[in-house]
Amino acid sequence: MSRLKLVFAAILILFCHYPVLAGEPEQKAGQTEKDAIMDDIVVTGKKEDAAEAPAGAKVPAVVNSTTKSELKKITVLTTDDALRYNPGMYLRKLYPGGSIPLSIRGTYPFSPQTLVQADGIRLSDYTSSGNTRWSQIAPEEIERVDVIYGPYSAMYSGHTLGGVALITTSLPEKMQVIANASYMYQNFKAYESDYDLDGYQNHFSFGDKFGNFRVFGLFERIENEGQPISFNTLLADNGGAAAGNAVAGYDSDHDFQNRKRFIIGDQGTRDITDTTCKLKFGYDLDSNTQLNFQ
CATH class of the missing domain: 2.170.130.10 (TonB-dependent receptor, plug domain)
Structure with missing residues (x-):
């Protein structure tokens, strides 16, 4: 009797596993085998050549x-x-x-x-x-x-x-000349501060190639007044002098912790003056080697 049970159990296991075929796509009605199975798709990343990425190739x-x-x-x-x-x-x-x-x-x-x-x-x-x-x-x-x-x-x-x-x-491959000039103005108002600020910028560059010799020149001049970027503050709960004359000219608001504070003045404008003069020379020793000086 026990041997008969083992035979029935083996037959049942075979029938349970037979219809399961892993990896086979389900074929819809009216489709041929060629329509139902797609070709393999290969995804590859693009790797830059070392000569094209000198900074990060290695x-x-x-x-x-x-x-x-x-x-x-x-x-x-x-x-x-x-x-x-x-x-x-x-x-x-x-x-x-x-x-x-x-x-x-x-x-x-x-x-x-x-x-x-x-x-x-x-x-x-x-x-x-x-x-x-x-x-x-x-x-x-x-x-x-x-x-x-x-x-x-x-x-x-x-x-x-x-x-x-x-x-x-x-360095340039052919003659190039770039010249531009700009003027800046702003009226800065914040709290009790009120400034009229202006500035200018002049930019000129040139470059050319003569045979294997290359040259590039740059002149830039900028003068500008920058607005204040921070203010001097005093928390209101720090108290004041017990006696003295009342003062004016301040403003007040609340900081990021919702504490009342007094704005007692800005930290001033920024005077910017910058002049850049540069000359660069290059000589092509061969198609892959260049000697530069600046």
Whole structure:
């Protein structure tokens, strides 16, 4: 009897597993086998050639590169605009002519945690402000911008906790002359402060190629008055003098903790004067080697 039960159990197991065929797509009525089964789809990533990505080809980190052809699709008025659309970038542009620091998400903007270089020359300073001299590079001479995210490369010096921004410039292939002038004006009003501020900027650059010899020149002059960016405050619950003359000229509001405070004055305007003069020379030794001097 027990042997008969084992035979029935084995037959039942075979019938339970027979109709289950893994991986076979269900064929609808009216479809042929050719219609029901699709061809394989292969998805591959595009890897840049090392010659096309000099900054990040061998760096074990996330690298975002922007080429000159891509920069032509956006408005690049100043050099820092070339980094505007990079992921995780923070550039606080307060007024024209300011040495704005560059910070990457996760780092403090007013500390030297992001390195900025142009052709191997450091543009960002070592101080706590981390300001960057963007005016040393003209927008029209930028060939590409490579951003390395994170402190993953020992190729560069310190202050790279957030990352490294590498600007590569190029010399012109033909004659080019760029000249522009601009005038700025603003009326700044906040609390009891009222300022009429203005400034101007002149920009001139030229470049040409003579055989294997290339030359590029830049002159830029900017004078501008920047508005106050912070105010001196005093909390109302700190109290006042027991006796004395009443004063006027202040304003009041509430801070982010909803505490009443007095605005007792701004920290003044910023006078900006910057002159940049630069000459670059290059000589093509062969199709892959160029000798540059600036």
